[in-house]
Amino acid sequence: MKRMLLISGSKYQNTDYLVHCQPWLKSFLNDYLHKKIAFIPYAGVRQTNDQYEAKVQAALAGLDMEIISVHRAAQHRQAIEQADVIAVGGGNTFCLLKQMYEHHLLEAIREKVLAGTPYFGWSAGANVAGASIMTTNDMPITYPPSFAALNLFPHQINPHFISGKMQGHNGESREERLSEFLIVNPTALVYALPEGTALQIEGEQATALGENDILCFAEKMQQRIIPSHSTFRY
Template sequence: MKNMLLMSGSKYQNTPYLEHTQDWLKHFLGNAHIKVAFIPYAGVSRTFDAYEQLVQNALGGLNNIEIISVHRSKKHSDIIEQADAIAVGGGNTYCLLKLLYENQLLDIIREKVLAGMPYFGWSAGANIAGASIMTTNDMPITYPPSFAALNLFPHQINPHFISGKMAGHNGESREERLAEFLIINPEATVYALPEGTALHIQGNNATVLGQSDILQFSKNMQMHTFAPNSTFQY
């Protein structure tokens, strides 16, 4: 059974890196000692070594997990084969997906998660769990072979969702951009994750975590909201 924790971002308000996720992760990963394969590909502004260290430091309070970046092996899939869980960090979604294709990790991740291996990701790491990356907020600074992603959650995810426009901003709001996506892709469904929220996926059920509603948008921007701690089938 699929077991995934898809988090909007690495920070919430003024909290330190990944601090607001700690209780979620304790519940999600349990108490047994586990080895976590970390995928750092989205971290354009830092080296893989530095990204691995950042996550190790941030989650150091979870004494039962050992985090090892996939770049520690010449064949990146070997780290996943030896792991008990998979973590995918945030950053640029296009870079993340491009390197997942280049290192031939999409199939192995999909296979492992469908077999029950826990998967957790934040921001870009949540976005790629969906059907495609077409509802990312990032600029296409590089070109993956396809926008098709893991499709473990067979819908679209929009992390870091913020409703409305800031004063003085004349560009499109997030709702307007998602409306454009749904005009071109009217059969799709988008789940918008505000800051400080997450979806815990267990099989075909999803539970809302955090302090805010998660929003579902479908054709013609029909909206449905899911309250914190509620569970729904997707």
């Protein structure tokens, strides 16, 4: 049974890195103490793989688990195959997906997660769990072979969702950008995750976590509100 924790971002309000989501992670990984997490650092463009690995190790030291970046393995796929848990960090989604293709990780991750290996990711790491990365907020600073992602969550995810426009901002709002996506892709569903929220996936059900509601947008921007702490079939 699929088990995933898809987190909007690494921080919420004034919290430090990955602090707000640690209660969720401790509950989600309760049966995996002292196990090994394979961490995928590819999205961290402004830091090296070593630096990103160390940052996550320090932030999640309280989980009492071994966190090792996949770049430590001769073939990155081997780290996924040997992992008890898979974690994917945030950053630039295009860089992340490009390297996932280059290192042949997509199918390896799908196989592991469909067999029951827990997966958690934040920001870009949540986005790539969906059907495609076409609803990322990031600039395409590089080109993956395809926008098709893991499709473990068979819909679109938009992390860091903010409704409306800031005063003085004359560019498109997030709703306007998602409306454009749904005009071109009218059969899709987009799950918009405000800051401080997450989706916890158990099989074919999902639970909304956090203090804010999650929104689901469909064709013509029809909106469904998913209240915090509610469970639904996706």
